[in-house]
Amino acid sequence: MSTPARSVDTLVVGGGLNGVGVAYYLAREGVTDVLVVEAEEHGSGATGGSMGNVRQQGFGHPLEIECSRRGLDFWKNVEERLGAPCLFHEDGYLLLTGTAQTAAILREQADLQISMGLPDVQLLEPDEVAELVPFIDPEGLICGSWTPKDGHVMPMDGLSAFIHAGRELGVKIQKRWPVTRLERKPDGWHAYGPDEIVAQRVVAVAGWGNRELLQPFGVDLDIYKATHRAVLTEPAFAGSRIPTVIDIDTGMAIEREGEALMLAMLGRNPAARDHNHLVELFVEAAADRAPGLADLKIVHELTAYPALGGDGHPYVGKVEEGLWALAFTGHGAMHGPPVAEALARSIVDRPDPTLDLSPWDVRRTPGQRTVLWRRNATS
Numbered sequence: 210m211s212t213p214a215r216s217v218d219t220l221v222v223g224g225g226l227n228g229v230g231v232a233y234y235l236a237r238e239g240v241t242d243v244l245v246v247e248a249e250e251h252g253s254g255a256t257g258g259s260m261g262n263v264r265q266q267g268f269g270h271p272l273e274i275e276c277s278r279r280g281l282d283f284w285k286n287v288e289e290r291l292g293a294p295c296l297f298h299e300d301g302y303l304l305l306t307g308t309a310q311t312a313a314i315l316r317e318q319a320d321l322q323i324s325m326g327l328p329d330v331q332l333l334e335p336d337e338v339a340e341l342v343p344f345i346d347p348e349g350l351i352c353g354s355w356t357p358k359d360g361h362v363m364p365m366d367g368l369s370a371f372i373h374a375g376r377e378l379g380v381k382i383q384k385r386w387p388v389t390r391l392e393r394k395p396d397g398w399h400a401y402g403p404d405e406i407v408a409q410r411v412v413a414v415a416g417w418g419n420r421e422l423l424q425p426f427g428v429d430l431d432i433y434k435a436t437h438r439a440v441l442t443e444p445a446f447a448g449s450r451i452p453t454v455i456d457i458d459t460g461m462a463i464e465r466e467g468e469a470l471m472l473a474m475l476g477r478n479p480a481a482r483d484h485n486h487l488v489e490l491f492v493e494a495a496a497d498r499a500p501g502l503a504d505l506k507i508v509h510e511l512t513a514y515p516a517l518g519g520d521g522h523p524y525v526g527k528v529e530e531g532l533w534a535l536a537f538t539g540h541g542a543m544h545g546p547p548v549a550e551a552l553a554r555s556i557v558d559r560p561d562p563t564l565d566l567s568p569w570d571v572r573r574t575p576g577q578r579t580v581l582w583r584r585n586a587t588s
């Protein structure tokens with residue numbers, strides 16, 4: 210004998226930062242019966258391994274910049290908003306290039322950012338870059354784009370804060386409940402997993418899992434689960450403020466993690482096969498641009514699983530009556546919370562008139578890749 214299906218008003222599929230974020234914002238909008246189901250554990254998607262950079266710069270579209278403004282404000286005020294602590298490491302963010310073409314894009318992006326009332330961006334000369342970051346060799350650089358008030362967070366802290374604040378408003382969360390299929394029937398949306406749930410409304414925020422969930426409804430998202438490798442060094446540059454540094458030309462990425470540095474290569478194709486290969490690629494790139502890092506000892510290896518694909522913009526909005534979706538292919542830590550909030554407002558029919566998410570509609574055809582260090586990658 211099968212057990213009868215459970216009923217809820219709103220089912221959110223995916224217990225990462227943004228699934229729980231949408232659930233919290235829906236509850237704040239007055240939806241009283243919200244259940245989040247997560248296939249594994251919180252953070253087993255992209256959220257758990259995220260670098261968590263929150264930056265205003267490096268974006269070429271006003272919607273991205275507006276989401277950065279709101280995202281930065283969110284992350285700097287998590288405790289006030291959600292009642293749970295979340296450190297913001299204001300280390301600053303530095304993009305480097307030695308090519309005239311990329312320097313021109315950075316200049317354009319900085320001008321757009323400034324025209325939108327975010328003046329915290331400076332284009333630095335090579336010797337100013339070397340003064341700011343002790344391990345950079347300015348030879349061959351054209352400029353550095355620098356935003357001192359940017360920084361990084363632990364997205365898992367934000368997720369915990371959303372869980373805490375959501376629970377206070379009655380949001381329920383169930384782990385180890387993978388949705389294998391969604392089906393619309395006359396009495397509502399049926400979600401099939403370890404048992405069956407009937408919901409009046411479903412919001413799919415399942416990261417790369419959204420591809421499979423939404424295919425039956427004619428939405429074929431260009432999004433897949435990638436493998437990202439990084440390493441942690443021994444303690445380095447004690448007492449120095451080390452910003453997050455991305456060398457756009459090589460993909461070399463450096464982030465302060467406590468006393469150590471986290472090193473990675475972004476947008477490389479093929480990506481690092483394993484951690485030894487990653488270190489080889491990094492040392493090769495660092496030889497010219499960051500020779501001061503070449504001799505650091507590696508003490509820890511990290512593996513994470515970002516959702517990649519698409520053009521760098523998220524997929525968000527209504528799929529069909531009663532079915533909504535949100536999926537990021539990058540930037541979902543910094544842009545996720547404001548987009549989750551705006552989506553929740555659209556779902557309850559009180560859209561935010563100041564944030565038009567239609568350019569990122571879930572049914573749009575993806576455009577050109579926008580992430581500077583992924584422009585030349587083929588996957």
Ligand SMILES: Cc1cc2nc3c(=O)[nH]c(=O)nc-3n(C[C@H](O)[C@H](O)[C@H](O)COP(=O)(O)OP(=O)(O)OC[C@H]3O[C@@H](n4cnc5c(N)ncnc54)[C@H](O)[C@@H]3O)c2cc1C
Pocket residue numbers: 222223224225226227228229246247248249250251252253254255256257258259260261262263364386387388389414415416417418419422437513514515516535536537538539540541542543544545
């Ligand atoms: C290495 C790395 C570096 C990053 N760096 C940055 C950065 O610097 N700045 C930034 O803004 N962003 C960054 N990101 C991206 C950002 O972290 C993500 O965009 C964001 O965390 C996505 O959150 P999410 O809740 O949308 O998705 P996820 O965290 O992927 O959550 C989706 C959840 O859905 C669950 N799920 C999947 N399928 C199903 C199913 N069928 N049923 C139930 N549950 C399901 C998964 O288990 C998962 O927990 C990075 C990501 C990685 C991995």
